[in-house]
Amino acid sequence: MDILDKLTVLTDAAKYDVACTSSGVDRGGAPGFIGNAVACGICHSFSADGRCIALLKVLMSNACVYDCSYCVNRKSNDVQRATFEPRELAELMIQFYRRNYIEGLFLSSAVVRSPDYTCEQMIEVLSLIRNEYRFRGYIHVKAIPGADDRLLTALGLLADRMSINLELPSHDSLKLLAPDKSKESILVPMRKIRTGIRENRTDLVKYSNAPRFVPAGQSTQMIVGATPETDYQIINLSAALYKKYELKRVFYSAYMPVVSGRNLPALDAKPQLLREHRLYQADWLLRFYQFDAAELLDERNPNFNLLIDPKCNWALNHYDSFPVEINTAPYETLLRVPGLGVISAQKIVKARRMGSLDFPDLKKMGVVLKRAQYFITCRGKPIIGLPSNPETVMRGLLSEREVTLAQPPMEQLSLFDSTASTKEDLVKCLTGQI
């Protein structure tokens, strides 16, 4: 098989992996080396689905010994199999990097022969790239659950970020769809990586030239929509992963039916893209906006409102704590205003030191008021003519497009269409004005 075919097969097999960030580590170039890494990360292209391409994302091999029912590479699936030679992959990656196509490598693999063997092969690629090609750029590697600790450590010393896919958001779902994996087999190596990072941090304090273990931290991903978990469960799980496992990122991937299986959604099931989007928004609220999972959802409302973003939803449910005065509210409170992001909140805090701010000032500073206007006052006054109860605010927040999104899909005509609803009815239902 020539390299073009191999690349096709192994890219195709890796494309459902979400993580493609190249951020989290700052490392300048050095004479005699190639490459550097910048903390903000650099994307290099965007594929036709609008996802960023920062890294050469491939599998080492797709000849898997496992049989997870949701996975294209499962043993029982009839697909073409390929495996990269370590040197061939290293050369390809460096040549792509020189041409500025990519920011580094994302290497994952199906389990070939055994977890240990697979891990050894990956270590070989990485050490070629790091030691022979003297590459200082970004490498993200997937840890192989079940591999020996020693190998895991060796892998972590060569990579910038390591991740283990959680795959599915609960133990039962794993049992149902990935019988060869268990919650423990995933969480144990995750814990090991966390311990490794912690120990390395203390080593670095003692010896500045200690080799760095996974300097850009650990991430994971889970599939959403293949199993019946609620958003509440998922967000709680993420919050726990950030807290207990000190993860840098949790990625969510809307389930895309690629194979048919007894326990899987039908092949023509649409991926829940909007739900995935809401989960990411909530994830941001956890990490950058000081929200708690319990504030966003609860047992009674276990799923996000698909019509409005989680922050708006929260604000409408806590309408009594608004409006917020722009000139005096603390930074943490500003962060909770829908439509104000980290950058806007920081700008406001900076600018109001120099004089009190009014709405035109905010506009000039580039603060977008589309959503924020319903929740703020400037010098004690709101924008004139704006509604002041949550129901009308909700209607103002929804755009035409969002209303259409929420409409039920087309149905076959029925003689008894007792459930027919118009757009207006729908908005009324949402705002509780039935």
Added chain:
Amino acid sequence: MPYRTNIAYLYDGSFEGLLCCVYESYYQKELPSMVFHYGEAQATLFPVKEIETDTTAAKKVEDSIGRKISKEALRLVRMCYLSQMEDRELIILRFLRMGYKIGSPVTNMLADDTVRSITQSAKNVQGESHFFKMFLRFSEYNGALVATIEPKNFVLPLVAAHFCDRFPSEQFLIYDKSHKCAFVYQNGEKNLTALEDLELSEVGEEEAKYRALWKRFYDTIAIKGRINPKLRMSHMPKRYWAHLTEFME
């Protein structure tokens, strides 16, 4: 005492030259109503004063910005100088005038028109230079890497610095088609020269192979069920597509 404003400055277009305009305006208590550089159409009824570029004066001004205002102010001035904003010299003069008076808090006055202009143009330059760190594509010709860019702002120095750090052992040339300018990096030496046109020969077999591999990778990585041209376009505006290997024929 009010500043004299019925005057225009003419300078050589360099950053040092601009700093000398600042020097002149500060010590002569003038705020020109126009600033031109050589090679630019000049239409004014005001008397034109030619500002000579003097490196000592320029150095003095540069140091004083860092010392009396802030490092951030100096960064904004540098970025704004590279931008294509109309009247950028005037904005810089006005901004520095405010800065010398107010000191470092001047960069916090985000609701002020002058400060807003300079921050926005700096952001614009920074943004465009980041876009080229993303979307610049090298091709190999006999071991040397060559890339062409068509930026709006003069971001070549910023982009080049990034690649010098990244590829210290390579030889490369980045050609800025819009400003007719080339940056050459060879054996650790950096050179910025004017270049009218860049003629490139056919690429070799090796280069063609990697282009084909990259195109294949690009097409394969997209998930068919999630195709979203609008999203792609918002992340990767069309004006960058012309020089992207993945869209080359």
